[in-house]
Amino acid sequence: TQLLEQSPQFLSIQEGENLTVYCNSSSVFSSLQWYRQEPGEGPVLLVTVVTGGEVKKLKRLTFQFGDARKDSSLHITAAQPGDTGLYLCAAFAGGTSYGKLTFGQGTILTVHP
Amino acid sequence: GAVVSQHPSWVICKSGTSVKIECRSLDFQATTMFWYRQFPKQSLMLMATSNEGSKATYEQGVEKDKFLINHASLTLSTLTVTSAHPEDSSFYICSATHRGRGNQPQHFGDGTRLSIL
Numbered sequence: 001t002q003l004l005e006q007s008p009q010f011l012s013i014q015e016g017e018n019l020t021v022y023c024n025s026s027s028v029f030s031s032l033q034w035y036r037q038e039p040g041e042g043p044v045l046l047v048t049v050v051t052g053g054e055v056k057k058l059k060r061l062t063f064q065f066g067d068a069r070k071d072s073s074l075h076i077t078a079a080q081p082g083d084t085g086l087y088l089c090a091a092f093a094g095g096t097s098y099g100k101l102t103f104g105q106g107t108i109l110t111v112h113p
Numbered sequence: 114g115a116v117v118s119q120h121p122s123w124v125i126c127k128s129g130t131s132v133k134i135e136c137r138s139l140d141f142q143a144t145t146m147f148w149y150r151q152f153p154k155q156s157l158m159l160m161a162t163s164n165e166g167s168k169a170t171y172e173q174g175v176e177k178d179k180f181l182i183n184h185a186s187l188t189l190s191t192l193t194v195t196s197a198h199p200e201d202s203s204f205y206i207c208s209a210t211h212r213g214r215g216n217q218p219q220h221f222g223d224g225t226r227l228s229i230l
Contacts, residue, residue: 006156030216031216040122040204040223040224040226041223041224042117042119042206042208042221042222042223042224043157043206043221044221045218048218086154086156088156088157092216099145099147099162099210099216099217099219100147100159100162101147101159101208101219103156103157104156105155105156106154106155106156108154
């Protein structure tokens with residue numbers, strides 16, 4: 001089983017601060033996805049990173065895929081209360097588990113006004 | 114974009130009741146649907162993979178007789194929690210995808226909050 005280690009598990013910060021969430025594995029992935037989930041809703045895909053070393057930006061969110069395609073990070077600049085939610089990294093399991101996603105443990109982010 | 118509708122969004126029922134949750138792909142043919150369970154402040158845990166027209170594949174530790182999955186058409190999969198008990202209370206989420214070259218993106222429903230009294 002390919003495991004995704006996500007850290008930190010909880011993050012509580014003040015509005016305007018910066019933060020980084022990490023997603024690490026010993027396995028190599030063809031791609032990695034980041035999701036954001038709000039209470040009572042399903043996860044929403046933020047980005048998919050595919051190429052080793054790739055950096056993608058989505059407004060104040062910066063996503064990076066490690067050169068070896070084993071890890072990824074999500075950096076939020078000047079966090080806002082609207083960024084509060086559960087952030088999940090995920091990757092396709094591969095092998096015979098075609099189409100199945102493996103999720104990290106998640107990071108619960110709370111941004112205080 | 115691809116839309117997945119899950120119904121009901123919230124259900125409360127007495128212990129011993131069987132509860133059916135529907136997952137529909139509204140604008141695409143879902144050859145595969147996935148069912149997840151999520152506890153508060155935790156990540157998604159895959160319960161089973163359902164391919165249209167065939168039996169579902171359950172993850173280790175998931176009771177197939179407890180969680181019945183049917184995927185009879187390309188737009189609908191159902192999860193039935195049989196004889197539900199309080200420990201079955203959870204947030205259940207489905208996702209749908211279609212067969213294609215390589216891994217195809219999963220499109221998630223908005224989940225069903227199940228509360229068993």
